Amino acid sequence: MSGLVKAAAARVAPAMRTGIITQRASLYTRPAKEKLGTAETAIGLGMFSLAILGPSGWILAHLEEYKKKE
Incomplete structure (x- = not known):
């Protein structure tokens, strides 16, 4: 068991000594063209609300059917 721990430590140790690895994302943003x-905002918010609340509303509306054990 100690040989396995030593082998794992030998592989992990160099990575731990290098310090903190910094990551940079190459993401550039600009204002929208239009x-x-x-209306577009209302439709978008409505679709997101439907996607999030729709399934839970369906389950709550049919809760009595799910309680029945047939």
Whole structure:
């Protein structure tokens, strides 16, 4: 068992000695080419709400059916 621990420590030790690894994302953002309108914003928020709340609403609406053991 100690041989396995020594082998694992020998592989991990160099990585631990190098210090903190920094990661940089190459992400560039700009303002949108066209502004979103009120209707587009409302449709987008409505779809997100439906996607998140729809399944839980379905389950709660059919809870009595799920309770029945047939």
